[in-house]
Amino acid sequence: MANYNIIKKTKGDIVFDVVNTIFMLALVFITLYPMYYVLCASFSNNVKLLANPGALWYPQGFNLGAYKLAFKHPLLLSGYKNILIVLGVSLPINIILTLFCGYFLAAKRVLFKKPILAIIMFTMFFNGGMIPTYLNVRSLGLFNSLWALILPGAMSVYNAIICKTAIEGIPDSLTESAYIDGANDILIIFRIILPLIMPTIAVLLLYYGIGHWNSWFSASLYIQDNTKLPIQNVLRAVLIANSNILNSAATEDDQINQFAETIKYSAIVISTVPVLFLYPFLQKYFVKGALIGAVKG
Known part of the structure; x- marks a missing residue:
C-alpha cells in the first residue's frame, strides 16, 4: 500500500483557519447585506419601511406597487x-x-x-x-x-x-x-x-x-x-x-x-x-x- 504523508495541523494553524473563516464570512456579509437590504426594501410597504429605520431582514408588508x-x-x-x-x-x-x-x-x-x-x-x-x-x-x-x-x-x-x-x-x-x-x-x-x-x-x-x-x-x-x-x-x-x-x-x-x-x-x-x-x-x-x-x- 502506498504511504501517504498526513500533515497534522498545529493549534496555530487551526486558530488561523477559524479566524480566517470568521473574517471572510464577515466580509461576505458586509458586502452582500446592502444588496439584500435594497432588495427587501424594494418589496416593502412604504409606510412600514419608514417605520422600521433599523436592520431589514425581510420585506415589511410585501408590496409590488413600487x-x-x-x-x-x-x-x-x-x-x-x-x-x-x-x-x-x-x-x-x-x-x-x-x-x-x-x-x-x-x-x-x-x-x-x-x-x-x-x-x-x-x-x-x-x-x-x-x-x-x-x-x-x-x-x-x-x-x-x-x-x-x-x-x-x-x-x-x-x-x-x-x-x-x-x-x-x-x-x-x-x-x-x-x-x-x-x-x-x-x-x-x-x-x-x-x-x-x-x-x-x-x-x-x-x-x-x-x-x-x-x-x-x-x-x-x-x-x-x-x-x-x-x-x-x-x-x-x-x-x-x-x-x-x-x-x-x-x-x-x-x-x-x-x-x-x-x-x-x-x-x-x-x-x-x-x-x-x-x-x-x-x-x-x-x-x-x-x-x-x-x-x-
Missing part, C-alpha cells in the same frame, strides 16, 4: 431604452477601434510607430479638460444627442494596451503565413487575431459595457432632454435630486408620493439586475482574458 409604478413610468422606460441604444452602438465601435489600435501597437515594422505611439500614450494621461471637451461636443453637433455619450469615449488606451499584449501572444508564423497566402491586415485581424483573443475581447466587452452602464456624468453635461437620459441619470434623479425629473413626468393620479421611499430601492434593483445577470456568462472568460492581456513588465 415596481408597477417604476415599470410604467415613461422616464424609467426611456432611460432603459437609451442605455440599450448606447450599448448596442458603442460596444461594436469600442471593440473595433480597440482591436485596430492594439493590432497597430503590436506590429513590429510600422513607419513612424514611435512618435504615433507617444501621441497615443500622451492621451492616456492628459486630456483637454471638461470645458474644451464640452465646446468640442457642441461644435460637432453632438449636444443633446446620444452620440455625445458614444463618440467622445469610443476607445480606451488602457484597453488597447491589454489588447496589444494579447495579440503579442499570438505566434508571428500565423500572420506571416496569412500574408504569404495573400491576406491583408483587415482579413488577418478578423479571421485570425479576433478568434484567438476572444477571452480578452469578452473582458473588454465587460469593461466597456459596465463603464457605459454606470456612466452618468457625461449625460448630465451633454443631454438636456429628459427623455434622452440613460437609466443611471434617471436613477440619480430619484435618489439624489429629490425626484425632480421623475415628478416632472408623473402620472395624473400622482402615485409617486405613495411609494416615495420604496421606488428608490426598486429603481436601484431595476438598474442593477441586468449587470448581475450578465456577469456570470462572462465570468469564465474574465480570469483567462485578464491574464492573457495582462501588461507585461
Whole structure:
C-alpha cells in the first residue's frame, strides 16, 4: 500500500483557519447585506419601511406597487431604452477601434510607430479638460444627442494596451503565413487575431459595457432632454435630486408620493439586475482574458 504523508495541523494553524473563516464570512456579509437590504426594501410597504429605520431582514408588508409604478413610468422606460441604444452602438465601435489600435501597437515594422505611439500614450494621461471637451461636443453637433455619450469615449488606451499584449501572444508564423497566402491586415485581424483573443475581447466587452452602464456624468453635461437620459441619470434623479425629473413626468393620479421611499430601492434593483445577470456568462472568460492581456513588465 502506498504511504501517504498526513500533515497534522498545529493549534496555530487551526486558530488561523477559524479566524480566517470568521473574517471572510464577515466580509461576505458586509458586502452582500446592502444588496439584500435594497432588495427587501424594494418589496416593502412604504409606510412600514419608514417605520422600521433599523436592520431589514425581510420585506415589511410585501408590496409590488413600487415596481408597477417604476415599470410604467415613461422616464424609467426611456432611460432603459437609451442605455440599450448606447450599448448596442458603442460596444461594436469600442471593440473595433480597440482591436485596430492594439493590432497597430503590436506590429513590429510600422513607419513612424514611435512618435504615433507617444501621441497615443500622451492621451492616456492628459486630456483637454471638461470645458474644451464640452465646446468640442457642441461644435460637432453632438449636444443633446446620444452620440455625445458614444463618440467622445469610443476607445480606451488602457484597453488597447491589454489588447496589444494579447495579440503579442499570438505566434508571428500565423500572420506571416496569412500574408504569404495573400491576406491583408483587415482579413488577418478578423479571421485570425479576433478568434484567438476572444477571452480578452469578452473582458473588454465587460469593461466597456459596465463603464457605459454606470456612466452618468457625461449625460448630465451633454443631454438636456429628459427623455434622452440613460437609466443611471434617471436613477440619480430619484435618489439624489429629490425626484425632480421623475415628478416632472408623473402620472395624473400622482402615485409617486405613495411609494416615495420604496421606488428608490426598486429603481436601484431595476438598474442593477441586468449587470448581475450578465456577469456570470462572462465570468469564465474574465480570469483567462485578464491574464492573457495582462501588461507585461
